[in-house]
Amino acid sequence: MNQKQLYQPFELYVSDMECWNERPLVYHFFEIVQILEGSGVRTTNSNDFSYKKGSIFLFTPLDCRGFDIRTTTRFCSIRFSEVFLGQFKHAQDRERISRWLRQLEHIFSHHNRFQEVLIKRPGDCHLISSLINNMVEEYTHKQPYHEENLQHLVTLILNIIARNVSDSTAITATESEPLINRILLHIAQHISAPEKLRVGFLAAHFNLSANYVSEYFRKFTGESLRNYITNYKIRLIQQRLTFSGFTISQIADELGFADESHLSRQFKKYHGMSPFEYRKHTKTGLNCKIFK
CATH class of the missing domain: 2.60.120.280 (Regulatory protein AraC)
Incomplete structure (x- = not known):
């Protein structure tokens, strides 16, 4: 893209x-x-x-x-x-x-x-x-x-x-809203609370079979529940690294990672570089254009 x-x-x-x-x-x-x-x-x-x-x-x-x-x-x-x-x-x-x-x-x-x-x-x-x-x-x-x-x-x-x-x-955001909409809104609202994003919690909260949650989610979004949540978090990390002054530790706390190293491992897996390297790269690009 x-x-x-x-x-x-x-x-x-x-x-x-x-x-x-x-x-x-x-x-x-x-x-x-x-x-x-x-x-x-x-x-x-x-x-x-x-x-x-x-x-x-x-x-x-x-x-x-x-x-x-x-x-x-x-x-x-x-x-x-x-x-x-x-x-x-x-x-x-x-x-x-x-x-x-x-x-x-x-x-x-x-x-x-x-x-x-x-x-x-x-x-x-x-x-x-x-x-x-x-x-x-x-x-x-x-x-x-x-x-x-x-x-x-x-x-x-x-x-x-x-x-x-x-x-x-x-x-x-009521019962008249399509179920997938309510699930996605729930994920956005609770992205920092991993316990509320687990299959068991979602099944109980939305009255679904635990075995059906993942199948239902993939059917309407085209990707797995786990990948969606991970990609959503990676997007938020990118935004924080580029546009905020939050430390890596603060971002990890905000988004529900176990610690800074957990966030760094996940981020590097998707971007091939550490959060620190990504921030340095994006900030350098912005500064060269804005302040040259």
Whole structure:
């Protein structure tokens, strides 16, 4: 799968597309996309959702995303990394933003796999559009304090999106939700608690036969339960190593590994390098582009 990096903490542009010539890409950053004109289908993690003028999407790091253009599409793309939001001057703000982004990951990982992100609250679409227009002005003219203003505008937009998504999550994470959706949401919410991800626990929690859990999971996801959980954790480790200042030990504690060496063995098995080497490699790439 092709991948795309963001080589600066923040990027904003307005562009036109007549067709999407690239295959779906894995992007290593957050992205807010507002459709200004046109229609088509967006692809996120192998799921397709129609879009039209006014549609707003949020993609999280490591989502695989693409577009199938039906009519010429004009869009505004706002791309940023945790580094950008981590540039708040006060440590308390940085810690709050980091914790808040981790919560958003859980919410949007569910929606980007199965559901469209819908802005349902009256007036919120208009408010987001207004904030995006303000961001374009700040980014274009780069007046004093424009970076601080952009940070606050991004967090305002994410807050508005999050309250709409969390409302629908509270509704759809019920017995009416497809069982596989509820299992995947459970995994995202309890990724740091290995005891709640075991077959026996899942069988009891979702009223399935222990012998059927793995078969059911593979049937609907195309991969084994164990591989899915491992790959999900590896993705989160990649994000922490690239965009946070957490130590390897802190990441291991957060994601439920026995210790730092356990995390390192698992990570090296999948990437062929240690977490320290991976962090050094990615940070070097970012710094060369940002600060040269």
